[in-house]
């Protein structure tokens with residue numbers, strides 16, 4: 001058997017791995033989206049192409065609530081670890097975008113408008129009852145990742161938002177074309193995200209490009225973004241398995257549950 005002594009132990013300096021240039025690293029992050037973002041998931045093709053049954057749309061609304069409701073919590077977890085007031089100041093609008101004020105509400109309330117439009121009782125959706133176990137695990141993994149990992153990795157994991165405006169546009173167009181429930185009010189969540197997301201992306205991307213100044217940090221940031229694409233993909237795999245293929249997990253929303261009382265449509 002041949003054994004190899006690592007070069008470092010022979011006294012030869014290991015060649016330091018060079019950090020990628022800003023442009024190359026940016027391309028690398030974009031390529032992760034091109035390869036792995038959930039716009040390529042068959043559930044999205046089905047949803048945007050008008051092929052989802054009303055109950056499949058409802059299942060998507062019920063399950064995505066888990067993501068919506070945890071986004072401001074993960075941003076609060078992030079901010080709780082930030083010592084630099086400038087970074088906290090730049091980040092806090094994310095929480096405001098989703099929570100809004102008492103009177104006008106924010107993204108969370110807009111999501112519940114969508115829930116009503118598809119015939120679901122907003123209180124039922126907001127209770128989180130009916131979320132599939134796999135969805136819960138995936139989303140909770142994201143919150144924990146942001147709470148526990150280095151700040152650079154936590155910020156890099158938000159960068160799937162670089163790819164979100166395109167899918168939001170496709171969704172608005174596809175839902176308006178194919179489903180009766182779609183209108184300005186029910187889709188206001190996505191319309192508003194189109195205005196909100198660019199500032200978050202600009203800040204997050206510049207932070208990551210500026211702070212990932214070694215190849216190790218670039219690798220960690222790329223891994224964080226890859227992890228996040230998995231978080232998003234896993235949620236749609238769960239929906240497909242449960243509602244398209246009909247393998248409902250225990251506790252998952254069943255058609256007919258949590259519906260608005262007849263005549264109570266928003």
Ligand SMILES: O=C(O)c1cc(C(=O)O)c2c(n1)C(=O)C(=O)c1cc(C(=O)O)[nH]c1-2
Pocket residue numbers: 071157158159160161162163164167168193232
């Ligand atoms: O509809 C989507 O496909 C989609 C994806 C993502 C994303 O890429 O994480 C977000 C959103 N929407 C979104 O609306 C949103 O507010 C949001 C916040 C974040 C984040 O990680 O901080 N991602 C996303």
